Amino acid sequence: MSAMLRLFAHDLKLQLRLGSDLIAPVAFFVLATLLVPLGVGPEPNLLTRLAPGMIWVTALLATLLALDRLFQRDFEDGTLxxxxxxxxxxxxxxLAKVAAHWVTTGLPLLIAAPVLGLMLRLDHGSYVTLEVSLLLGTPVLSMVGAFGAAVTLGARRGGALLALLVLPLYVPILIFATSAIGAAGEGLSPRPHLLLLASFFVAGLVLVPFAAAAALRNALE
Amino acid sequence: MTTARIPLLHRYANPAAFGRLAAKVLPWTTALAILLLGLGSYFALFASPPDYQQGESVRIMYVHVPAAIMSEVVYGMMAAAAVAGIIWKHALADLFVKAAAPLGAAFTFVCLVAGSLWGKPMWGAWWVWDARLTSELILFFLYLGYLALVDAFDDPQRGLRAGAILVLVGVVDLPIIKFSVDWWNTLHQPASLMTLSGPKVDPSMLLPLMLMIGGFMAFFVSVVVLRLESELLARRIRAWRTATSEE
Structure with a gap:
C-alpha cells in the first residue's frame, strides 16, 4: 500500500513539475465549451438545454488529451x-497511475465545470448533480483511458488510435451522466442514473487494473 | 479439467492439421452457403407473403436480421477465441480473431444500412437514437478499433495479443445490444425470434429467415477458413523470407 502511495505521489510530482500538462486539459475544456454559444448563438433557453451535454462531451475529450503520455514516458525511458x-x-x-491522472485532469474539470455551467445558463437545480456526475464519471474515464493507453503502448500512430478505441467505451458514461443532469433540470430524481454511474465506477475499479496490466505485460514482453 | 478436450483444442493449433481439416470442410460449407443463400433469397423475395402492416418492405428483414445476428455471434466467437489465445497461447485462436474481425465489421455495417433503409419507410427516419441502434453502432466502432489496433504494431504477434485484450473488454457491449429492447423503451421492436415461448414469426416468414441465417453462417465459416489459410500462408512466407535474408 505504501509503495502504491509513493508511486502515486511520484507521478503527481512529475505531472506538477511539467506545469503545462496540468493546464492544457482544463484550458481545452473551458475553451471548447465556450465555442458552443459562439457556434449556436447565445439564446438562453437553447443553451440551458445544451449545457449538460456540451460540458460532458468536452470533459470527455479533455481527458483524452493527457492519456497518451500516461505510460508512454515511463515506457520509453525504461521506468516501466x-x-x-x-x-x-x-x-x-x-491504479496508482490512474489516480495520479485523475487528480491532474479529472479534478480540475470538476473545479471548472460550475463556472462553465454559469456561462451556459445551466439549470439552478442541476449544479449538485453535475458535480456528483463528474465526481463519479471522470475517474471511470481515467480508468478506461488507462486501459486504452496500455493497449496502444508501442503502437504506431498511438494518439488517434487511442481516441478510436476509448471513445466508444466512454459512451455509457456520457449517456447516464447527461441523463442524470437532465433529470435534475426537470425536477426529477437523478438518483437512478447516478447509481448506475457509481456501479460503473466500482466495476471499473475492479476490472480495469487487470485488463490494463495484461496489456502492459504484452507491451513489455 | 477434462483430459480429452485440451488435446483436441491443441491438435488444431498445428497449422498442418488445420490445413487438412480446412480442405475437408471448405467445399461443404461453400456449397451449403450457396444453396442456403440461393434458396433463402428465392423464398424471401418471391415465395413469402408481404406483411399485413409493412407490405413488401418486410423483405428487408431477411437481410437485416441475419446480419444483426451474425454481428453479435461473430463478436462472441472472437471473444471466445481471444480467451483461448490468452489462456492457452493457442496460435490459431489468435489468428481466428483477426480473420473474423473484418467479416464481423461487414455484418454490422450491413445490419446498420439495411436497418436504416427499413427504418425510413416504417419509422419515417433513417436513424433514431434508440438504445438498440446506438449499441449496434458502438459494436461497429469496436470492430473498427480492433482492426486499427491489430495492424498498428511492428511485431504482428504483439498486435494480435493487444487486439485480443481489447476484444474481451468490448464484450460488455454484447448483453447491452441483446437486452437493450427489454431494458429501455425503444422504437426498435423487442425480440420475436429467440423468446422463451418460441419464435413469434409466422412459419411462412420463419422459413426464409432461417434459411438466410443458415446461409450467412455457412458463408462466414467458408470465408473465415479461407482467410485463416491465407494468413497461415502469409506467415510461412514471412518466416521463409527472414530465414533466407539471414543467410
Whole structure:
C-alpha cells in the first residue's frame, strides 16, 4: 500500500513539475465549451438545454488529451520495465497511475465545470448533480483511458488510435451522466442514473487494473 | 479439467492439421452457403407473403436480421477465441480473431444500412437514437478499433495479443445490444425470434429467415477458413523470407 502511495505521489510530482500538462486539459475544456454559444448563438433557453451535454462531451475529450503520455514516458525511458520487476503487482501500478491522472485532469474539470455551467445558463437545480456526475464519471474515464493507453503502448500512430478505441467505451458514461443532469433540470430524481454511474465506477475499479496490466505485460514482453 | 478436450483444442493449433481439416470442410460449407443463400433469397423475395402492416418492405428483414445476428455471434466467437489465445497461447485462436474481425465489421455495417433503409419507410427516419441502434453502432466502432489496433504494431504477434485484450473488454457491449429492447423503451421492436415461448414469426416468414441465417453462417465459416489459410500462408512466407535474408 505504501509503495502504491509513493508511486502515486511520484507521478503527481512529475505531472506538477511539467506545469503545462496540468493546464492544457482544463484550458481545452473551458475553451471548447465556450465555442458552443459562439457556434449556436447565445439564446438562453437553447443553451440551458445544451449545457449538460456540451460540458460532458468536452470533459470527455479533455481527458483524452493527457492519456497518451500516461505510460508512454515511463515506457520509453525504461521506468516501466523496472516497475514491472518491482514486488508491487502491475495492477496496483495501474491504479496508482490512474489516480495520479485523475487528480491532474479529472479534478480540475470538476473545479471548472460550475463556472462553465454559469456561462451556459445551466439549470439552478442541476449544479449538485453535475458535480456528483463528474465526481463519479471522470475517474471511470481515467480508468478506461488507462486501459486504452496500455493497449496502444508501442503502437504506431498511438494518439488517434487511442481516441478510436476509448471513445466508444466512454459512451455509457456520457449517456447516464447527461441523463442524470437532465433529470435534475426537470425536477426529477437523478438518483437512478447516478447509481448506475457509481456501479460503473466500482466495476471499473475492479476490472480495469487487470485488463490494463495484461496489456502492459504484452507491451513489455 | 477434462483430459480429452485440451488435446483436441491443441491438435488444431498445428497449422498442418488445420490445413487438412480446412480442405475437408471448405467445399461443404461453400456449397451449403450457396444453396442456403440461393434458396433463402428465392423464398424471401418471391415465395413469402408481404406483411399485413409493412407490405413488401418486410423483405428487408431477411437481410437485416441475419446480419444483426451474425454481428453479435461473430463478436462472441472472437471473444471466445481471444480467451483461448490468452489462456492457452493457442496460435490459431489468435489468428481466428483477426480473420473474423473484418467479416464481423461487414455484418454490422450491413445490419446498420439495411436497418436504416427499413427504418425510413416504417419509422419515417433513417436513424433514431434508440438504445438498440446506438449499441449496434458502438459494436461497429469496436470492430473498427480492433482492426486499427491489430495492424498498428511492428511485431504482428504483439498486435494480435493487444487486439485480443481489447476484444474481451468490448464484450460488455454484447448483453447491452441483446437486452437493450427489454431494458429501455425503444422504437426498435423487442425480440420475436429467440423468446422463451418460441419464435413469434409466422412459419411462412420463419422459413426464409432461417434459411438466410443458415446461409450467412455457412458463408462466414467458408470465408473465415479461407482467410485463416491465407494468413497461415502469409506467415510461412514471412518466416521463409527472414530465414533466407539471414543467410
Amino acid at each position: 520495465d523496472l516497475l514491472a520487476l518491482a514486488p508491487l503487482p502491475l495492477e496496483a501500478i495501474v
